[in-house]
Amino acid sequence: MSALTALTSVGDEGTTRVRVGVPFDIGHSADLRQELVAVLRDGSGLVLVDLTASTVVDQVGFATLLGAHARATRAGRRLRYTGADERTSRLLRRAGLARLLHDAASDRTPGRNVAVG
Secondary structure (H helix, E strand, O other): OOOOEEEEEEEOEEEEEEOOOOOEOOOOOHHHHHHHHHHHHOOEEEEEOOOOOOOOOOOHHHHHHHHHHHHHHOOEEEEEOOOOHHHHHHHHHHHOHHEEEEEEHHHHOOOHHHHEE
């Protein structure tokens, strides 16, 4: 099963929403990394990664999360995480990366939807 599935355009160009349905862990990191790279390569603008159905389980998963942000930056795109659980939010804050957390209540930007896992 694919970690990212059903990439669909919804509304204006510029925002891609990615829904992650598997945990960020050593067992899923390669698939997540590969598919997030494809999303970053094939679009433009903001990428919102919805973590509502996921969590960071281990160091490899956290590195995958951070690596996706680094790749987005190198590609000239912005990447933000929404729906993060308390643990994932805390990890990002402790790493000084609270800016990567997206406030879904303030989001009014239509875009593309992607389901992950």
